[in-house]
Amino acid sequence: MRDRDDDVRLMLAFAAGDEAAFAALFERWSRPLLRYLERLVREAATAEELVQEAFVRVHRARQSYRPEARFSTWLFRIATHLAWNELRRPRRRARHEPFDADEAPPIRAAGAPVDELVHARRVSAEVEVALAALPDRQRAALWLAAVEGQSYAEVAAALATSEKAVKSLVHRARASLAEALAGLEDAGDAVLEVAR
Amino acid sequence: MSCAEFAADLSAWIDRELPEARAADVTAHVATCAACRAHADGLRRADRELRAIPLRDLRPDALAEVLRRAGGGARAELARAARWARWAAAAGAAAALAFYFAATRSDPLDAASPEDLAVAIDLDTVEDLDVIANLEMLEAMVALEEEGRG
Numbered sequence: 001m002r003d004r005d006d007d008v009r010l011m012l013a014f015a016a017g018d019e020a021a022f023a024a025l026f027e028r029w030s031r032p033l034l035r036y037l038e039r040l041v042r043e044a045a046t047a048e049e050l051v052q053e054a055f056v057r058v059h060r061a062r063q064s065y066r067p068e069a070r071f072s073t074w075l076f077r078i079a080t081h082l083a084w085n086e087l088r089r090p091r092r093r094a095r096h097e098p099f100d101a102d103e104a105p106p107i108r109a110a111g112a113p114v115d116e117l118v119h120a121r122r123v124s125a126e127v128e129v130a131l132a133a134l135p136d137r138q139r140a141a142l143w144l145a146a147v148e149g150q151s152y153a154e155v156a157a158a159l160a161t162s163e164k165a166v167k168s169l170v171h172r173a174r175a176s177l178a179e180a181l182a183g184l185e186d187a188g189d190a191v192l193e194v195a196r
Numbered sequence: 197m198s199c200a201e202f203a204a205d206l207s208a209w210i211d212r213e214l215p216e217a218r219a220a221d222v223t224a225h226v227a228t229c230a231a232c233r234a235h236a237d238g239l240r241r242a243d244r245e246l247r248a249i250p251l252r253d254l255r256p257d258a259l260a261e262v263l264r265r266a267g268g269g270a271r272a273e274l275a276r277a278a279r280w281a282r283w284a285a286a287a288g289a290a291a292a293l294a295f296y297f298a299a300t301r302s303d304p305l306d307a308a309s310p311e312d313l314a315v316a317i318d319l320d321t322v323e324d325l326d327v328i329a330n331l332e333m334l335e336a337m338v339a340l341e342e343e344g345r346g
Contacts, residue, residue, distance in 0.1 A: 059266035171207035178238035
């Protein structure tokens with residue numbers, strides 16, 4: 001768990017002119033932000049561009065920063081708005097990029113038995129496919145709540161909607177993902193039964 | 197209350213977003229209902245899988261690029277501030293002239309030819325009058341920034 005006060009301290013130090021504090025915030029948050037934006041816009045290069053743009057906005061807004069919320073909440077809100085603008089572009093909507101299972105994240109349980117590694121890779125790929133299949137707002141709401149630990153009020157502010165709507169978005173997204181994972185387990189069990 | 201009604205609140209229950217009384221109801225139900233407990237476990241598992249998605253590094257020059265772009269923005273802001281200061285100074289000078297003509301009850305149209313008015317709102321004249329004390333410093337900073345960019 002990140003230290004909320006530490007992020008705020010760094011941002012206030014940066015606002016007071018400490019450029020090293022900005023570098024520390026970038027080091028701490030750029031990769032989690034990239035992971036979020038990659039899932040949101042589903043283009044690695046665009047996601048990286050948006051991470052940079054989000055930090056440029058932070059840099060320029062340093063004098064107006066007020067520690068009323070966690071730094072990360074503010075950062076992810078900026079990034080979500082940027083991603084929304086990107087997703088609304090006509091050129092963007094015309095381009096459909098189905099998820100390629102071959103580009104699934106690397107297997108994370110190095111050293112585990114081969115069948116476990118294969119299964120882990122299949123689960124990772126299935127999570128990415130299920131996530132990509134969600135509507136944009138569901139995907140964003142679930143990520144902000146479940147991964148970033150934001151309150152529904154904070155998510156509602158980021159998505160410019162109500163807390164009630166966020167509750168529904170998060171629930172539907174999480175249920176879809178759980179269903180996809182349950183289906184994978186059922187298929188895996190069936191394969192094992194046949195093998196026996 | 198049916199399992200379906202509890203199921204609708206399971207996600208918010210996991211996120212600790214339910215009112216206290218409702219959260220207590222869901223907790224009590226999940227403790228006694230195997231189906232809802234399994235459902236909640238499935239939802240939690242989805243969260244775990246999301247959090248397990250690995251982080252990826254940005255390009256090595258990403259921070260430098262951010263600072264370059266942010267610096268460009270700072271220069272632009274500085275230039276905008278300088279432009280605003282020029283406008284404000286010119287407007288102030290024009291207002292001062294108008295006040296002077298009114299105070300001395302002379303006809304501004306007689307006292308100020310078009311050339312005079314043009315001079316009055318000219319930035320150099322305003323600077324000579326020290327209408328804005330730090331305008332020269334601001335201009336110098338912009339010039340330095342421009343040189344640095346070039």
